Amino acid sequence: xxxxxxxxxxxxxxxxxxxxxxxxxxxxxxxxxxxxxxxxxxxxxxxxxxxxxxxxxxxxxxxxxxxxxxxxxxxxxxxxxxxxxxxxxxxxxxxxxxxxxxxxxxxxxxxxxxxxxxxxxxxxxxxxxxxxxxxxxxxxxxxxxxxxxxxxxxxxxxxxxxxxxxxxxxxxxxxxxxxxxxxxxxxxxxxxxxxxxxxxxxxxxxxxxxxxxxxxxxxxxxxxxxxxxxxxxxxxxxxxxxxxxxxxxxxxxxxxxxxxxxxxxxxxxxxxxxxxxxxxxxxxxxxxxxxxxxxxxxxxxxxxxxxxxxxxxxxxxxxxxxxxxxxxxxxxxxxxxxxxxxxxxxxxxxxxxxxxxxxxxxxxxxxxxxxxxxxxxxxxxxxxxxxxxxxxxxxxxxxxxxxxxxxxxxxxxxxxxxxxxxxxxxxxxxxxxxxxxxxxx
Amino acid sequence: xxxxxxxxxxxxxxxxxxxxxxxxxxxxxxxxxxxxxxxxxxxxxxxxxxxxxxxxxxxxxxxxxxxxxxxxxxxxxxxxxxxxxxxxxxxxxxxxxxxxxxxxxxxxxxxxxxxxxxxxxxxxxxxxxxxxxxxxxxxxxxxxxxxxxxxxxxxxxxxxxxxxxxxxxxxxxxxxxxxxxxxxxxxxxxxxxxxxxxxxxxxxxxxxxxxxxxxxxxxxxxxxxxxxxxxxxxxxxxxxxxxxxxxxxxxxxxxxxxxxxxxxxxxxxxxxxxxxxxxxxxxxxxxxxxxxxx
Numbered sequence: 001x002x003x004x005x006x007x008x009x010x011x012x013x014x015x016x017x018x019x020x021x022x023x024x025x026x027x028x029x030x031x032x033x034x035x036x037x038x039x040x041x042x043x044x045x046x047x048x049x050x051x052x053x054x055x056x057x058x059x060x061x062x063x064x065x066x067x068x069x070x071x072x073x074x075x076x077x078x079x080x081x082x083x084x085x086x087x088x089x090x091x092x093x094x095x096x097x098x099x100x101x102x103x104x105x106x107x108x109x110x111x112x113x114x115x116x117x118x119x120x121x122x123x124x125x126x127x128x129x130x131x132x133x134x135x136x137x138x139x140x141x142x143x144x145x146x147x148x149x150x151x152x153x154x155x156x157x158x159x160x161x162x163x164x165x166x167x168x169x170x171x172x173x174x175x176x177x178x179x180x181x182x183x184x185x186x187x188x189x190x191x192x193x194x195x196x197x198x199x200x201x202x203x204x205x206x207x208x209x210x211x212x213x214x215x216x217x218x219x220x221x222x223x224x225x226x227x228x229x230x231x232x233x234x235x236x237x238x239x240x241x242x243x244x245x246x247x248x249x250x251x252x253x254x255x256x257x258x259x260x261x262x263x264x265x266x267x268x269x270x271x272x273x274x275x276x277x278x279x280x281x282x283x284x285x286x287x288x289x290x291x292x293x294x295x296x297x298x299x300x301x302x303x304x305x306x307x308x309x310x311x312x313x314x315x316x317x318x319x320x321x322x323x324x325x326x327x328x329x330x331x332x333x334x335x336x337x338x339x340x341x342x343x344x345x346x347x348x349x350x351x352x353x354x355x356x357x358x359x360x361x362x363x364x365x366x367x368x369x370x371x372x373x374x375x376x377x378x379x380x381x382x383x384x385x386x387x388x389x390x391x392x393x394x395x396x397x398x399x400x401x402x403x404x405x406x407x408x409x410x411x412x413x414x415x416x417x418x419x420x421x422x423x424x425x426x427x428x429x430x431x432x433x434x435x436x437x438x439x440x441x
Numbered sequence: 442x443x444x445x446x447x448x449x450x451x452x453x454x455x456x457x458x459x460x461x462x463x464x465x466x467x468x469x470x471x472x473x474x475x476x477x478x479x480x481x482x483x484x485x486x487x488x489x490x491x492x493x494x495x496x497x498x499x500x501x502x503x504x505x506x507x508x509x510x511x512x513x514x515x516x517x518x519x520x521x522x523x524x525x526x527x528x529x530x531x532x533x534x535x536x537x538x539x540x541x542x543x544x545x546x547x548x549x550x551x552x553x554x555x556x557x558x559x560x561x562x563x564x565x566x567x568x569x570x571x572x573x574x575x576x577x578x579x580x581x582x583x584x585x586x587x588x589x590x591x592x593x594x595x596x597x598x599x600x601x602x603x604x605x606x607x608x609x610x611x612x613x614x615x616x617x618x619x620x621x622x623x624x625x626x627x628x629x630x631x632x633x634x635x636x637x638x639x640x641x642x643x644x645x646x647x648x649x650x651x652x653x654x655x656x657x658x659x660x661x662x663x664x665x666x667x668x669x670x671x672x673x674x675x676x677x678x679x680x681x682x683x684x685x686x687x688x689x690x691x692x693x694x695x696x697x698x699x700x701x702x703x704x705x706x707x708x709x710x711x712x713x714x715x716x717x718x719x720x721x722x723x724x725x726x727x728x729x730x731x732x733x734x735x
Binding site: 083084087090091094110111113114115116142144146201202221224225226253255257258259260263264267394395397398401404405407408409411412431435436437438 | 699
């Protein structure tokens with residue numbers, strides 16, 4: 001009998017331990033964890049906000065804000081960028097302890113919205129809507145009435161090329177993609193070790209931008225349903241163009257951002273890079289030896305005389321749906337992305353290309369790496385005006401992941417690139433169907 | 442009275458262990474099983490509040506995981522990789538342990554540490570290090586040997602190489618310590634009977650080592666079934682490794698790339714079940730020989 005009682009007492013003790021562990025969680029809410037002062041001395045105390053971002057030197061920019069706003073103290077938590085950062089934020093939001101503010105790439109924002117992880121800032125952002133171009137504003141509203149973030153930077157695509165080697169081989173800057181292909185063949189003839197460029201099967205963002213330039217519309221919303229058009233004519237055209245060049249051997253197939261790629265850029269074995277306006281930062285750190293040898297031009301066009309571009313990257317500042325201090329967070333996000341002083345710091349310290357229209361035209365000296373090209377920012381502004389994007393869908397993660405797998409295989413086996421695009425379309429649609437999204441047929 | 446009292450005491454002593462086990466093992470496993478039976482269902486555009494909810498789907502996710510061809514080809518790849526790693530790594534570990542234990546070896550201390558050292562290198566660092574050695578324009582190996590280490594067929598060997606490099610030391614140490622614990626008189630007796638060093642190794646040392654060999658094999662089976670670090674780290678460098686190369690990579694992809702935590706939970710349970718079957722199956726097969734049990 002006694003054993004039983006002891007056993008029961010033990011069970012009670014165990015349950016108590018478990019229960020106390022369990023009940024420990026609610027008190028450890030984001031509010032308590034992030035703004036201890038706020039809970040202690042009522043509404044007057046300073047609000048403490050956490051901000052997840054990967055922009056370099058953001059802590060220095062935030063310091064300026066913190067000095068002027070003793071009531072709203074922001075703490076920067078430096079993140080690794082890219083798809084991992086988006087996954088981390090979604091996981092944190094699901095677990096109930098997200099940061100108050102998060103840097104959200106445009107393509108990931110719809111996933112955040114679909115997961116109900118970011119707040120609608122419609123009221124707070126009404127006065128600043130006019131600061132941004134309609135295209136960029138559409139990326140944070142998805143064409144709905146709500147506003148899910150404040151645009152921070154944008155990545156219109158341009159063609160970066162080795163001016164010295166272009167001159168040496170007598171290659172004119174290609175105006176159309178057809179000329180780009182011919183230039184690629186010329187390079188192979190002049191130097192069998194070098195390539196004009198490479199197709200990266202690891203960077204769906206770059207491919208997305210090139211598809212946008214051709215007029216692709218991967219997702220769109222009509223009424224209450226999604227339309228998925230990843231395998232549309234424009235995207236297939238872009239895919240087959242690169243597929244043919246890779247198959248022919250006119251273009252290399254090494255992925256971007258690898259040590260191998262760095263070396264090729266440094267050694268002058270890669271002569272061009274269709275990239276975004278943020279490329280100078282990458283080139284200066286990954287190919288320091290080639291400083292001053294690179295120049296920039298608009299992307300080659302599909303039809304002579306056009307001036308379209310697409311976007312690779314770019315991000316917004318979003319506020320967590322779970323944040324206990326949304327108003328303060330929105331205030332900070334507004335300052336960061338529209339205040340001239342803040343944007344000045346963003347450009348100078350974080351080396352971003354600002355989303356705010358006025359700030360784009362106010363950019364002065366060219367990046368140091370492009371010191372030989374004083375009109376760098378004017379070129380960027382011109383390209384930016386012709387850049388077109390599209391609404392991203394709620395499952396970009398699936399689409400981009402399929403891009404990597406399908407294009408890896410296509411590059412490896414030299415098979416059709418437009419089949420890979422079809423695989424992206426199929427995987428995206430299947431995933432949306434499975435989740436129950438309404439799809440227009 | 443006395444007897445029943447003694448019956449209760451063990452439970453009291455077990456409390457810390459039971460609490461920890463419950464909190465950090467049973468509850469998470471239970472939660473994983475629970476997650477594996479859910480799925481999100483969105484309605485309409487899936488935007489805005491209340492458009493997304495969790496629904497109970499029973500064993501649907503398990504059925505989907507088991508029916509997924511990509512998961513099974515992942516198992517095949519890992520099986521090939523695992524067989525390679527197991528054979529080479531344990532073979533080398535045994536060889537090195539025997540060599541180090543033999544009386545005639547010089548610089549034993551230094552060699553032992555040198556072989557063990559790679560085990561102290563974290564998996565990601567080791568893979569990056571080897572990754573650099575595999576890349577065509579950076580690798581000094583490629584200057585003399587014209588092999589594409591990251592090609593469609595070679596990449597498995599390249600990954601196995603990283604695992605072997607990192608794993609030999611640990612397994613060697615386990616075997617070596619067991620060898621040192623064997624009473625020296627056994628060897629003396631064998632020598633008096635006229636056995637050569639080689640015969641001593643094969644006829645005396647290896648039979649005594651068998652339990653340790655089995656232990657290292659089980660650990661290695663579990664480790665290779667869970668292979669993740671090497672392919673994930675090499676993936677950005679090569680276009681021959683898919684996001685579902687190994688079963689665990691598929692779990693990671695589902696959970697954190699494509700945002701389907703529920704499928705990931707189901708797949709991870711399937712993986713756990715399969716590694717359980719593999720390790721216990723192996724133990725069952727060798728039990729008689731190793732431990733003389735029926």
